[in-house]
Amino acid sequence: MSAWTAAALDTMLGRVADTHEQVGDRFPLYADSRSGEWVSTARGSWTGGFWAGLLWLRALRSGSEIDRATAAEVSSRLASWVAADTSTRGLIFWYATALAAGRGADAAAAELRDAAARACAADFDHELGVLPWGSAFGGPRLLARMDGVAGLLPLLAASQAPTGLAAARTHIDTHLARWRAEPMGTPAWEWTNSSWVPCPQPQPGWSRGRAWLLLGLADATWHIDPDYRYVAEELIDYESPLIPAAETVPSAPPDTSAAAIEAVALLKLAAVQHDSYSTARLRSRATDIIEQLVTTHLSGATSARPAGMLLDGCYDLDRGSATEHELVWGDYFLALALAIHIDLVGPFDT
16 A cells, blocks of 8 residues: 555545535535635535545545445435436436445445436437436537546446446447547537537537546446447547646646546556556556646645645636636545555446
8 A cells, every 4th residue: 555645545535524514415516725615506516426425435444334324315415316307417326326335335325326327228319329418507408528428337337227238338439429520529519400510618628528538438448348448548648748737728727637537547447458568557647647636736734725625626717617726526536546546446446
C-alpha cells in the first residue's frame, strides 16, 4: 500500500464527513474554493450518485455500520429519479449503488439499481440507438451526449433486464460513431430532421467529453467486450497535459474533474490488458495524474480552506458557472482512483 495515496484518501474522506455535516439532507454540487461552502440541491440532480458513492467509499474505508447506514439512506433518497427522462440515470444510480455490494450487500440499494436499470432498458430508443439525454433538465430531448455514457453501460449490462446488455452495446457504439463523425470530437449531437446534427455546446475540446467517453469504453471492456480496449486507446494521448484545460479556448482554466475521471478510466483499462507493457503504461499515466492532483490541487491541513478539497474543477465555462471550484464528481473520481490504487476496491467494482 502506498502511504501517500492512503493518506490522501483519508484526507478526502475527512472532507466527506465535513460535507455531510454541512449539507444535511441535501446533495452537494460544487463548493467555493476559498471557504469550502457548498452549493447543494434538494434531489441530487445528475450528480447525486457521486455523493452517495463518496459515502459508500467512506463506509468501506471505516468499516462503520453508522457510515454504511448513512450511505444507504442517501442512496435511497435518489429513488425519485428512477422514472426521470434522462440518460444521466446511469451516473445517478450506478455510482450510488455499485459499492453497496461490498462487505455485505445492501438489498435496498440492489433493488434500486435493478429498478433503474429496468426503467432505462424500457426507455431505450432502439431506432436511434441511444437512451436519449432526455427532458429532465430542459432543452432538446433527443440528444446523444458523452456524459450520458458513463455509468449507464454497467447499469444496463449488469441488470436483470432482458435487453440490457444489447442496449448497452448499442448505446456505446452510437456515441462512439458520433465522436468519430465530423466535426470529430463533438461531445453532443441532436437528432433533428432525421439526422444527427452537432450541438453548439459543449464544443469539441470540452475536457470531460473525452473523459466520459473514455470511462464508458473502459467499462465496455469489462461488461460488454474486451476488444473495446483497442478503441479506448484511440482516445488516450500520452503526451497531453495530465490536467487538461476545460475547453480549447484561450485562458481556459484547468478541469481537475476531467483528469480524475481519466485516471479511473486508465486504471480500469490497465486491468484488462493482455500484455505487461500496455498495463504498465496505462497505470503509469493514471498514477502520474493522481499524484499531480494530490500534490498540486488537493487542499491540505495547513491551508486556510478545509482539507481534502479537490480544487480547480470547472463545471461550465461557457455559462461561467463554478469555473474554479470543488466539484462533487471530481472528489468522487479522485477518491475512487485512490481507493483502486490501494486495493480498497477493484477497478470494476464501480
